[in-house]
Amino acid sequence: MRTKSYSDLRRNLAATLDSVTADHEPVIITRDRGKPAAVLMSLEDFASYEETRYLLRSPENADRLIEAVSALEAGAGREEQLEE
Incomplete structure (x- = not known):
């Protein structure tokens, strides 16, 4: 992450x-x-950031999301077509 002073930010906003x-x-x-x-x-x-914070606010939902990501990383996911 970059850092700028307030003065530098004003000059280069x-x-x-x-x-x-x-x-x-x-x-x-x-x-x-x-x-x-x-x-x-x-x-x-x-x-x-706000959406992620909202989704992880509930400990149960956070655990479910972490398990789902772990399963996908382990190759347990499957591809499906969505109907329009």
């Missing part, structure tokens, strides 16, 4: 926004005088 949305790589924004840092990310990445 348009280019940084273009980069964040194209590369899907968040940028940590540092600030002076011990103020907390922030993160700049694309809306698409934020929506994905």
